[in-house]
Amino acid sequence: MVVGDFAIELDTVVVGAGPGGYVAAIRASQMGQKVAIVEKEYIGGVCLNVGCIPSKALISAGHRYQEALDSSVFGVSTENVSLDFSKTQEWKDKQVVGKLTSGVEMLLKKNKVEILRGEAYFNDGNTLRVMTESSAQTYTFNNAIIATGSRPIEIKGFKFGGRVLDSTGALNLKDVPKKLVVVGGGYIGSELAGAFANLGTEVTILEGLDTILNGFEKDMVKIVEKNFKKKGVNIVTKAMAKEAVETDNGVTVKYEVNGKEESIDADYVMVTVGRRPNTDELGLEACGIEMTDRGLVKVDEQGRTTAGHIFAIGDIVPGAALAHKASYEAKIAAEAISGKKVAVDYRALPAVAFTDxxxxxxxxxxxxxxxxxxxxxxxxxxxxxxxxxxxxxxxxxxxxxxxxxxxxxxxxxxxxxxxxxxxxxxxxxxxxxxxxxxxxxxxxxxxxxxxxxxxxxxxxxxxxxxxx
The missing domain is CATH 3.30.390.30 (FAD/NAD-linked reductase, C-terminal dimerisation domain)
Incomplete structure (x- = not known):
């Protein structure tokens, strides 16, 4: 590894180029700051690449497929309807995700934001290293905005890999599975359960609570449940997922309901029980940044951490893990660094589930x-x-x-x-x-x-x- 022998000075550095990070970088640059953004994997983050956007693409494809299968109510008859899922995936990846991510990169460059590829690690409150497989460069900064997002939670008995999928794996399947078990009926699990059900998959949702889509009003959830029932989706509530055992042709999911152990066979099992903040490999302890018991960064109403000149936004701070919340907090943090008297106000923060x-x-x-x-x-x-x-x-x-x-x-x-x-x-x-x-x-x-x-x-x- 080649290590930079001198430190490059930055006014403001943003760590993470998701919907929080790239918005923060652009707004900071618009406010007159010299900005660099560090990203180790995806420009556009999880949301644009393997989350919000591609999932909505598959949801839309599912709707089109269902409309093609049956539009008789409009007097439209359809015959010989088929689904080429490889073309669906190609459209999702190239025409939707590809265009958006390249567009974000163009916006960063247009706003004179320097893009640094690599993984960031804080040495102290004013210095960080950006590392790749072959090199490392040290940078000093006056201000920082951390927007490193989150990753899926892996639960005991369901190690990701093979036929045990997180949401990213499910979005990138080569073929539509005949049977899919979804562990976790929150908005991610319910959205993707609906998408695959519309594409022809037999879906079972295992939810630990007494309802799916917890947090939404009961009469709203009932409408979604009614539509799931029409599509043949089986919802099992108060279910404790115990283990996934891969077989020659699929996976057997074992779970417990009312003290009784049950099992179900499927092609794949997708686990969507929540997300974990990406704060554990950044060196934040060297900056004097205080954390909560859940590994979230403590911040004030401007996103300012206990380090003062370092800010944190998005999934790594308390509150809902929503892309639009991260983008909102990004603008507040960037403007606060520029001296504007701004503060977050979440009273009009919308929440949406793209279900049916x-x-x-x-x-x-x-x-x-x-x-x-x-x-x-x-x-x-x-x-x-x-x-x-x-x-x-x-x-x-x-x-x-x-x-x-x-x-x-x-x-x-x-x-x-x-x-x-x-x-x-x-x-x-x-x-x-x-x-x-x-x-x-x-x-x-x-x-x-x-x-x-x-x-x-x-x-x-x-x-x-x-x-x-």
Missing amino acids: PEIAMVGLTEKQAKEQGLDVKAVKFTLAGNGRALSLNATEGFVRLVTTKDDNVLVGAQVAGISASDLIAELSLAVESGMNAEDIALTIHAHPSLGESVMDAAEAALGMPIHM
């Missing part, structure tokens, strides 16, 4: 609001009353607004149904801006559109519904 149908929420639920002492009401408008949903043959779901009783201020919202991931954006803006139901109701929405359901829900919250 999609479910999304922002702000407080009715229960959470009441627990905080707010006097609120919740009003729901079903998509069955929306013209555009009817024309799409997608009337499952609803828009629900949680508003204060005295002045109808929106404190939270939940959407279940087609395009919930898009509809939640307007409601996030409304929560962020402190709007009330009248503000939304008086906003003219295009007709016919799914967005009208938000306006209809607002009118219902005011006690003057038109389409209910």
Whole structure:
């Protein structure tokens, strides 16, 4: 190994080029800082390469396949429908992931961010090494933003490899499996279970809790469960996964329910029980950075660690492990380094599960609001009353607004149904801006559109519904 014999000076260094890191680097450069970004594997991080983006590509492919198999409700007959999964994977990798990651690299270069390939290790609070297989270079820095993300948790009895997959492995399968067991029914497990079910796989979900998609409202989850049942997905709750035993042609998954041991055979088992922060091989202890018991970095409202001039964002800090949260925190940290008086505010942080149908929420639920002492009401408008949903043959779901009783201020919202991931954006803006139901109701929405359901829900919250 060739080691650099002198230290190169940097103003701000960003470690990790995922949706937190690359956004931080670009914003820091825009604020006049001299910036370098260190990445050991993927420009764009897990999200763009082996997470959020490729999973949505497979979800979309599954929807197209199902529509091709049966669109008789529209009077469209289809025959001899086939799936070439190798072409699906090629489209996902080249036309979706490839374009996005090359685009991110172009944006970094356009914003004069120096890209350093290698693995970063902090020597102390102002020095780090960037190492490759053949060399190492030392850099000094005035400020740092750590955005190293997370990795899948491996559980006892389910060592990754062979027919035991993490989400990355499942996304890169060469063929659609005939049978798949998913251990963990959170949003990652449920999304990919739905994707493979749509592609023709017989799926079983093993969930340790009493419900899948924990954290979402029960009536939203019931709609997803109903659709899973239609697709033949078997959901086993309160199940403790014990062991995966590979066989000649597949894998046997052993699990326990109500004290009774059961087993199921499949082609593969995918484990999605959570993610672990990538903080253990960075040398953070040499910087005086304090950690939580879970290995997360302690930060203040600007993302500043106990080291003062070093910031941390994304999956390695407390809070939801969401790409858009990381990007938001990235801008706050970069601007804080430049002296702006900024601070994080998560009250309008949306959460989305790209299931069938999609479910999304922002702000407080009715229960959470009441627990905080707010006097609120919740009003729901079903998509069955929306013209555009009817024309799409997608009337499952609803828009629900949680508003204060005295002045109808929106404190939270939940959407279940087609395009919930898009509809939640307007409601996030409304929560962020402190709007009330009248503000939304008086906003003219295009007709016919799914967005009208938000306006209809607002009118219902005011006690003057038109389409209910």
